[in-house]
Amino acid sequence: MHQTIDLDHIIRLYRAYAGDLDRAREKQRKLLAPPTSLKAQLDDIEAEITYLLLRETRPETVVEIGTFHGWSTTWILQALRDNGTGHLYSYDVVDHVVRNIPEQLSTGRWTFTQGDARENLEKIPDTADFLFIDAAHSASFARWYIRELFPRMRPGIPVCVHDVFHGRRPLPFTEGAVVLRWLADQENTCFTPSRARAPEIHDRLNDVKRTLDLGHPLRDSRDNPMIFFTLR
Numbered sequence: 363m364h365q366t367i368d369l370d371h372i373i374r375l376y377r378a379y380a381g382d383l384d385r386a387r388e389k390q391r392k393l394l395a396p397p398t399s400l401k402a403q404l405d406d407i408e409a410e411i412t413y414l415l416l417r418e419t420r421p422e423t424v425v426e427i428g429t430f431h432g433w434s435t436t437w438i439l440q441a442l443r444d445n446g447t448g449h450l451y452s453y454d455v456v457d458h459v460v461r462n463i464p465e466q467l468s469t470g471r472w473t474f475t476q477g478d479a480r481e482n483l484e485k486i487p488d489t490a491d492f493l494f495i496d497a498a499h500s501a502s503f504a505r506w507y508i509r510e511l512f513p514r515m516r517p518g519i520p521v522c523v524h525d526v527f528h529g530r531r532p533l534p535f536t537e538g539a540v541v542l543r544w545l546a547d548q549e550n551t552c553f554t555p556s557r558a559r560a561p562e563i564h565d566r567l568n569d570v571k572r573t574l575d576l577g578h579p580l581r582d583s584r585d586n587p588m589i590f591f592t593l594r
């Protein structure tokens with residue numbers, strides 16, 4: 363039986379890992395400042411949930427598609443470092459990330475492959491026990507990973523997909539629309555902390571963070587459009 367990713371579970375994780383999350387957040391905050399001045403994409407709550415799920419599930423093999431400058435990459439590597447186990451395989455057509463990952467995070471736990479993930483399918487480990495996707499936001503890219511990537515992965519693994527709920531609904535003919543349709547066809551559900559889609563959940567998580575002294579924002583953007591689900 364796999365743990366359902368829902369609000370109660372996420373609140374439990376915030377409480378269980380509050381101290382480690384606080385330290386991880388402050389390390390991430392330093393990367394936003396010079397000299398790294400990392401250009402970040404994920405908003406705070408969705409990045410923190412990714413960190414918390416990684417801590418809870420302790421994956422040995424994590425796959426990340428879409429690194430850009432490395433904000434999600436550093437969050438994921440911090441969780442693996444704090445777990446004391448696990449390896450991250452990252453894919454992107456651009457290699458900006460390579461300059462931005464501190465050596466103490468990457469050494470022994472990170473492999474980056476530059477190129478279109480669709481042309482590197484055989485290099486993506488099918489033993490992945492955690493999948494993070496933040497790449498092209500087109501319907502055709504979503505159709506690719508649903509048809510080609512997901513069937514290679516084990517059922518039960520956590521999956522994160524970014525940029526789904528910037529509004530109450532994804533625009534038609536986008537990645538988000540395709541993934542949500544596919545989840546519905548599977549009678550599967552997803553969790554989102556999106557401010558537009560799930561304002562009560564978003565506010566509740568901010569309340570919980572404040573009570574845990576995790577309220578000081580890293581980034582100004584508050585959309586948190588990511589979805590989280592368990593692969594069937």
Ligand SMILES: C[S@@+](CC[C@H](N)C(=O)[O-])C[C@H]1O[C@@H](n2cnc3c(N)ncnc32)[C@H](O)[C@@H]1O
Binds near residue numbers: 428453455477478479
């Ligand atoms: C929104 S950015 C990722 C942001 C990053 N996750 C972060 O937290 O800062 C999307 C990235 O996906 C990459 N990308 C787009 N299509 C891709 C593909 N087919 N294969 C691999 N990477 C791709 C882009 O080059 C870009 O760097």
